[in-house]
Each structure stands twice: as C-alpha cells, then as structure tokens.
Amino acid sequence: MPATPTSHALPGPMVSMRGITKAFPGVLANDGIDLDIYPSDVHALLGENGAGKSTLVKILYGFYRADSGSVLLNGQPVRIQSPADARKFQIGMVFQDFNLIPAFSVAENIALFLPDLKPVIHPKEIDHRIEEISTRYDLQVNPHALVSQLSIGEQQKVEILKLLLSNARLFILDEPTRVLAPHEIKALFGVLENLRKDGYAILLITHKLNEVLECADRISVLRTGRLAGTLTRREASEEKLIAFMFEKSLAGLNRHAHAAARSDRPPILRLTNIATHSLGAQVGLEDINLDIYPHEIVGVAGVSGNGQKELGDVILGLQKCSQGHKELFGQEATSWSIGRVRQSGVAFVPENPLQMAVTPYLSVLENMALTRSRLYARLGGLRVDWGAVQADARESFVRFGFSVPSLFVPVRSLSGGNLQRMTIARELAFDPKLIVGSYLTRGLDLQSTLSARQALLDARQAGAGILLISEDLEELFTLSDRLIVLSRGRIVGSFLPTETDNYTVGRLMTGAKV
Amino acid sequence: MAQTADPPKNSGFFYQKYLQVILRNLVMILIAFLLFGIILLLSGKNPVLSFRDIFRSTLGSAYGFSEVIVAMTPMLITALAVAFPARVGLINVGAEGQLYMGALFATWGALTFSGLPAWVLLPGMALLGMLGGGLWAFIPGYLKSIGLVNETITSLLLNSVAPSIVSFFIFGYWHAPRDTSTTSNFVKSARLPTLFGTRIDLSFVLAVVLLVLFWLFMKYTRWGLEMRAIGGNSQSARRNGIPLKIYLVSIMCIGGAIAGLAGMAQVSGYYGLLLANFSIGLGFMGFLISWIAGGEPLGIFLISFVVAVIFTGGNLLQLTQGLPYSVINILLAFTLFIVLARPTFFSKRRRS
Numbered sequence: 001m002p003a004t005p006t007s008h009a010l011p012g013p014m015v016s017m018r019g020i021t022k023a024f025p026g027v028l029a030n031d032g033i034d035l036d037i038y039p040s041d042v043h044a045l046l047g048e049n050g051a052g053k054s055t056l057v058k059i060l061y062g063f064y065r066a067d068s069g070s071v072l073l074n075g076q077p078v079r080i081q082s083p084a085d086a087r088k089f090q091i092g093m094v095f096q097d098f099n100l101i102p103a104f105s106v107a108e109n110i111a112l113f114l115p116d117l118k119p120v121i122h123p124k125e126i127d128h129r130i131e132e133i134s135t136r137y138d139l140q141v142n143p144h145a146l147v148s149q150l151s152i153g154e155q156q157k158v159e160i161l162k163l164l165l166s167n168a169r170l171f172i173l174d175e176p177t178r179v180l181a182p183h184e185i186k187a188l189f190g191v192l193e194n195l196r197k198d199g200y201a202i203l204l205i206t207h208k209l210n211e212v213l214e215c216a217d218r219i220s221v222l223r224t225g226r227l228a229g230t231l232t233r234r235e236a237s238e239e240k241l242i243a244f245m246f247e248k249s250l251a252g253l254n255r256h257a258h259a260a261a262r263s264d265r266p267p268i269l270r271l272t273n274i275a276t277h278s279l280g281a282q283v284g285l286e287d288i289n290l291d292i293y294p295h296e297i298v299g300v301a302g303v304s305g306n307g308q309k310e311l312g313d314v315i316l317g318l319q320k321c322s323q324g325h326k327e328l329f330g331q332e333a334t335s336w337s338i339g340r341v342r343q344s345g346v347a348f349v350p351e352n353p354l355q356m357a358v359t360p361y362l363s364v365l366e367n368m369a370l371t372r373s374r375l376y377a378r379l380g381g382l383r384v385d386w387g388a389v390q391a392d393a394r395e396s397f398v399r400f401g402f403s404v405p406s407l408f409v410p411v412r413s414l415s416g417g418n419l420q421r422m423t424i425a426r427e428l429a430f431d432p433k434l435i436v437g438s439y440l441t442r443g444l445d446l447q448s449t450l451s452a453r454q455a456l457l458d459a460r461q462a463g464a465g466i467l468l469i470s471e472d473l474e475e476l477f478t479l480s481d482r483l484i485v486l487s488r489g490r491i492v493g494s495f496l497p498t499e500t501d502n503y504t505v506g507r508l509m510t511g512a513k514v
Numbered sequence: 515m516a517q518t519a520d521p522p523k524n525s526g527f528f529y530q531k532y533l534q535v536i537l538r539n540l541v542m543i544l545i546a547f548l549l550f551g552i553i554l555l556l557s558g559k560n561p562v563l564s565f566r567d568i569f570r571s572t573l574g575s576a577y578g579f580s581e582v583i584v585a586m587t588p589m590l591i592t593a594l595a596v597a598f599p600a601r602v603g604l605i606n607v608g609a610e611g612q613l614y615m616g617a618l619f620a621t622w623g624a625l626t627f628s629g630l631p632a633w634v635l636l637p638g639m640a641l642l643g644m645l646g647g648g649l650w651a652f653i654p655g656y657l658k659s660i661g662l663v664n665e666t667i668t669s670l671l672l673n674s675v676a677p678s679i680v681s682f683f684i685f686g687y688w689h690a691p692r693d694t695s696t697t698s699n700f701v702k703s704a705r706l707p708t709l710f711g712t713r714i715d716l717s718f719v720l721a722v723v724l725l726v727l728f729w730l731f732m733k734y735t736r737w738g739l740e741m742r743a744i745g746g747n748s749q750s751a752r753r754n755g756i757p758l759k760i761y762l763v764s765i766m767c768i769g770g771a772i773a774g775l776a777g778m779a780q781v782s783g784y785y786g787l788l789l790a791n792f793s794i795g796l797g798f799m800g801f802l803i804s805w806i807a808g809g810e811p812l813g814i815f816l817i818s819f820v821v822a823v824i825f826t827g828g829n830l831l832q833l834t835q836g837l838p839y840s841v842i843n844i845l846l847a848f849t850l851f852i853v854l855a856r857p858t859f860f861s862k863r864r865r866s
Binding site for chain 1: 734735736737739740742743745746747749750751752753754755756757
C-alpha cells in the first residue's frame, strides 16, 4: 500500500481493533466493529447515547473483555485484560468524571500513577518531570496545589499530564469537553494539536458535531453498536455525519409563535437580595435578584461551582437564605418546606440525578412514584396504586418522545442517558409551573436533547417559567429568552440573547472583565 | 388484590430462592458447630455428647422447645426495634436503654393502677412502655435530625444511663419490703397471659404480628416506599420533597417504642416484677440479630431462633458436661463470625 503524503509519520496504524463484538444482557453493545487508530492522529468517536462508544473504548482500555474480535498493537495481536495491561501497552484513558484524589496535591496524584515509582519517592525529581512536560505541552498547573482546589479544566490538565508521564502513546478521552468553558475547550484543542505533532494518537469520544469538525483528523461514527462509517476531516461535513448518526434526518425545534413574557403579570418566582452562607467548599450566593415570569425561559450561564447548585437549592428550599426573601406565585415562600414548594408546582432536574434525584436501588417505577407518592397512595397510604404509576410513567416517556425503559430494573442499572430521560419525564410530566433544570441535556444524545428542549419550549408555551442552568452556551442561546451569568455566587451579567455573544458570556463566566 | 412494584415473579423461582437461603444458613450453622466441636475436643470433652445435650434440651422436648420460644421473644422485638430505623439509615444501638425505659414506664403503670382490670391495664402498660422507649429514642433522633450528633453515639451512650434510672426508682421508691433490688410482684391483672400452660406469653404472638406488619408496611405502603427512598439516598429523598427530619425523628421514636414494648413484655410477662439490671444485653443481641439478618423479618426470626437454641442449650451444658457457661459464648461467637463472613456455597446465579 503506497503511503499517502499526509501528516502520518508512520504508514501503519498504532492500534487496530478487528471485529469487536460485545453483548450485554438484552443488548448488543458492539457488533463487529473495526477501528484503526494512527499515530499523529486525532480520531473522534461520534455517536448517540447507547451507540456503543463507551463500551468500545472500555474494551480497548481493558475494562471489559470483548466476546469476540481482536486488538492489534503495531500489527501484533495483544490481549488487554485489565487497565494495567492497557497501561503496559502505552494506552491511557481520561474518564468523564476524572480519577483524581481531591485531598492529594497534583504532584502526589501524578506520582501515584507513575509506572516507575520508586519505593522512596523523590518529590523534587517528580516536580521536575512535571514541569518539563507541562511547559512543553502548555499544561501548566502548580504541582503543589491540592486537586480539590483546582478548576475542572485544570483537573483535566492533570489527567493528561498523568498519562504523559506514564508514557502513554494512545490517549483515550471520554467526552473531555463536556464540562469546559469555551476558552478552555480552545486550550484543550491546542494541547491535542501539540500532542498530535509529537506522534501521539488520540481517541476522543464526543457527541458534539462542531467540535469534531474542529479538531479531529478522522471521524468514526457508531450507530446502535455498529460502525456506520469512518471519514477523514476533509470528507466530513455536518450533514454527512448526521446522516451517519441517524438513518433519518432530525426534526427541528418547534419554537411556537412565542407569547412574550409579560412583566406586568406577577412573577412566578421572585428572589430579592438573596444571600447564603458558604460552608466549606460551597459558594455563597450574594445579592441575588431574579424574577421569572410566565412564558419565559431564563438561562443561567456559569462555570459549574459558581453558585448554580446553591441557586437551585434556595429555590427548592433545601438551603436556607441568610438574607433576602423568596416569593413563589406571588406568595411569600422563604420558609416553605421542600414538600410545599414541590406541591405548589415546582419541578426540579438536578445536576447529578444519580445522587440528587433518585434512589439507585429502587426500581424505575418506584422512583417515578417518589415525588408524587401522596397522589398514588390509596387507603390513606396503606397501599400504593402501582397500576396508575405505571400508566403515568409510560405516558410521560412517550409524551416527551423518549423510549420507555424497563420499569422494573433498579435505577442504578440505567445508563446515564436513560437516567436523565427518566428524571426529565418524571419532573415535567405533571405540567409544572416553574421548572428548575440544571444541565438538563447533559449526557443526552442529539435526539433526546432535541426532545428535552422541545419539552421545555412546550412548557413555556403552556405558561411555565423556566430556569435553565447550563454550561452549554449553544443551548442557552438557543432556548433562553433572557440570560444571566453567575460567577462566584453573584449575577455578573444579564442580557437578551440577541444582545450578546459566546465570548462575552464566556469571559464573564470565567471571571474576566469584559 | 394488592399490587406491588415488583415484576411478576415465577413462583417456582421464588421458592427456590428461599430454599437456597435456608439451606445456606443451615450449612453455616453446621460449620459453626464443627468448629465448636474442635474446641470441646481440645478441652477434653466429648463434642457429640455435648451437641446431643444441647439439642435434646431444646428441640427434644415440648418443654425445651417452649423455653427456646421464651428466650427468643425479646430478641425478636429488640431486633425489630433496630431493623425498622435501619431502613432509613439510622443505626439504633440504643435498644437496650429503650428497653429499660419501657420497662420503667410500664412498671409505673402496673404499680399505680393495679386496681384496674387486665383488659385496661395491659394495653395501658404496653402504651406506657412504648412511650418510655419512644421518648428515650427521641433524644438521639432529634439530635440527629438537627445535625448535631450522630445517633449511633447518642443512643449507645444512653444505654448506660437508662439502667441507672431504673435502679434509682427501684432502690428509692418501689422496692419490695424484703428485697431492695426488685419491686413486689405485679398483681395478676398486670401480667401478660401465658399460652399452652408454658412460660410462653402473649408477647410472642405480638412479636410475630409485628414482624409481619413490618414486612407489609415496608412493601406495600406509601410510607414504606418513602422510607426505602430515604434509606437508599437521603439527599435525593429530601430533594424530592419527602420530609426527612420528620421521618428521622418519628422512625427513631417508633424504633424506641418497639424496644420499650419488649421491656414491658419482660416485666409484665417473663419476670412479673421489675428488677434492677434485668436485661443482660437483650438490646445488643437484637442489634446483632438485626444486622446479621440484613433487617429482613424472616431472617430475624430464623436467627433469633438459632441464638435462642444456643443460649437455652448452653444453660444445660454446665450441668451435664461440667462445662463453664462461657463456652456457649464461644459457640455463639463462631456462629456470628461465620454468618457475617457470608460464605458462598452455591455458585452465584449469572445475571440474566
């Protein structure tokens, strides 16, 4: 095979996966997938939730064992049976939620991961190595800082440093941009570019099309466990990729003839001079004034950890305010219990559903009943009408255009996307009047993202007020009628989406002056 | 017909599962006895004879069997007093103290209203016992709910306070004319009726009914669902609008009330009077049983039974084999260790 005059330093692939098949109970996650990963190449793996991306890379990293198929390293078949094997073969992975010990310093975290860590540790030598590599690849972090004090973007740098110092040649990054602000994404792509130049191979999982087109040299699209196709960057276009991801093209959002929010009517939610105490690593809110009117979506932009969680918790009544007061539907509600707030028609989709919205070991059905247990109780509470719960649950999944998962499995066995869909279906089903949605579409594939956004627009049409907390600026600009920016617990900007742009908001989010 | 949130079950599989659980527990107990046999051999006794004595004295006769039931009754109730709060993640180590307070309150009722007929007095004493235990558990429950002190520590510490309070009342006010460490015998109307001419009293029936109610409550009711939600993830339960504090306080109190009922049953049924330091670790035994059984009613019943057999049989060993009573603690400890190690004898079913 003649070598094409591209950027590849070596003609052959670094890693080849051949005929990878992996079945889980009830689903064929990977079905005969072939994949070639070349050195000096950023290879993006694109696909919806459940398309099999995670399974495939976890097989490559030794987390799962494939039912059949083989992995070749530089043309030689190898058996990767554990992450330790993978690291031996110079394959490294950065997980979605990272894998750092918060109470340790950067240097300690990296030292733990070194394959050649000596019985007696020489901190100076390790610092030196960190410094050398980090300047070379633009990954500066203070080696003595505690990981718990780093921003998400910096933690990601540490993860990449870890892999570099452990001599990995292939980097697997699982949705690395999910939690980053726009300028951090740019910086990450710069780092990837440097790595590529030095001959590293990068396998990147994502479901954001624009990013793929921006940074990838080669794009493989998975659809329901099969490889739908592989394109080089030159061949790829948004339309082609969408056609690969979905057999049919996606319907657009129906934005309705928008009934404008009327500020002459009483607001659904009014926060006046709200402040909270900050405990430990929490951010305290300060001087929050916010009105949400019927027929209005208010977007909240901000890097996570800048008071979004606290804002949601204050509205829900979980966190007490040290100052100011809260009105719901025109009534003083500062001291309402969570139960009363919820019963008055407030729906809540928290940022981390597994921790904050569900009881993992209860079934989907039982979790669906939790927020309305009073409604489903019969004989004064001695019995729960599971038939009604089932009917309502199925109906709400269908109504929002989600596929209905098995209702009898424990929630902890659901995938992230299914869990998010379940939470949305439960919270939005009973026509809430106020919706507080944090990272509503996080972890959802394109189709479900569209469905969830449509559900929000429909709720707005029906007169609900919506507080949409997100880091996805594209989403905020698409949906919001009004946009506020949170930074360090304060509202630092308030715009109409038409008045501003990504970069202004991005800079405000990260605390820079406009 | 009651529906549950479970998928329809194949009843064959259901029975097979229970059969496996029982079989597994039997094998574990067998291992404990084998290990105990080695200890007996080392001390120069005949293990076969000792085992024969244990079983003959407990399961071999109607009287022995009834004594096992008598011994297991308070354990059933105190285990429930631990298992119920455990479902919302509360660790109630205070059943011992709650039992004492229940006994104290019930005794006050028995001594003060001794003129009342049994059908008024007994329910009254039961309520008083529950009140005593419940109030005693309110302290750790409330302190937990306001986020001040962990209930494990408070309830444990209160265990050493309650017997002192009981002693204070006995020595100070209620003691019998000739014996300062006990009250006088209760009047007949303050005694729980016994069954079948044995020492088994009504509290055994009560214990079984409570266990069944507990199972039904957790499985079918709205509150059971909400309790399971709290136990599984209290943060999300709170966010979902379930009143967490109210649940924590009231469930701790209910747990205490159940333990208090066990105290009432002890003074009204077993002893017929209140004596200082009457319970030697009934509450703690209930704690162990509940945790070994994973808080499951059927498990509580089975394990209480085994523990009661060992206790009752052990009493006899010192007579027939000349063994010190403490050897029975060795057997009990072996049983606990092996059960807690949860060995698997059958290959686990593949997830299907």
